[in-house]
Amino acid sequence: MKLLLVEDDAMIGEGLQQAMRAHAVYWAKDAMQAEQAIMQEVFDAILLDIGLPKKNGIEWLTEFRKAGNQTPVIVITARDAIEHRIEGLDAGADDYVLKPFAIEELEARLRAIFRRKEERLTNQIEINGVVLNTANYTLSAGALSHRLSSKAFAIMYHLMSQPGMIFSKSQLEEKLYGWGEEIDSNAVEVHVHHIRKKFGPDIIQTIRGIGYAFPDKKEK
The missing domain is CATH 1.10.10.10 (Winged helix-like DNA-binding domain superfamily/Winged helix DNA-binding domain)
Structure with missing residues (x-):
């Protein structure tokens, strides 16, 4: 699976790349790098932090969906207020994971997204x-x-x-x-x-x- 990780925290970015070596994880540190990556590659899913520099994750996701992109997106963030979760889902996120999280949970949520995608077809x-x-x-x-x-x-x-x-x-x-x-x-x-x-x-x-x-x- 080819994943795009959009995360400005170096510890989290490096940790996810290391922990998810079974996948091809491209790490973008801000929205601009994410946009460049999407123009060059086709990703199976996107792991998106909300608190990005310059352009926050919600703003980027809203523009991403308005452009017609349907790639599954899991928002990963430490913002646990219900209004933040609603904001992320309304902007077009397929799921929402709170930091800190277990890699096993993230993997399970990715599997669930693709099962739901397959289910819509079958x-x-x-x-x-x-x-x-x-x-x-x-x-x-x-x-x-x-x-x-x-x-x-x-x-x-x-x-x-x-x-x-x-x-x-x-x-x-x-x-x-x-x-x-x-x-x-x-x-x-x-x-x-x-x-x-x-x-x-x-x-x-x-x-x-x-x-x-x-x-x-x-x-x-």
Whole structure:
């Protein structure tokens, strides 16, 4: 995978290049270098810091999207206020990672972006023999196949979009309910129970005291 890293912090830039040696990582230290790189190369994804000198990352990203560029962009920043995250996503970011972050999380988010891209073409997510059809909300595993309710589908969609990633109960509740909608305190547990009743207990992992995850490896 060919990645463009736009980051002015030398320690982070050098660290990411070293840690992500499995990919070809081009490091641009400001928006101007990023623009030059894009004119010369085609990148699979862009890792973009917000706090860049001269032209900040949000401004650069807004112009990048207005120019019609659809390359996936993950914003990486220490700005954790909700308004900053909303600003980045509204400007055209595909995902948002807060510093400091684990390389494994960044890699997982990159994989998730490309799975979503593939899903838009195929209308399904398939992992280890489990298939979630996003067109008709059907979940299939082996000989079992059931259509899910909208909230059960939302849980499986977000778990399968990032297998191995742990979602807390509150994070999943945010996916199930709209702004201002009253949240049922045990809704997540109820829907997870119903999914397991249909497909078995191993379809969703419980990480005690933390949350839920879709297993990223097939059980032996």
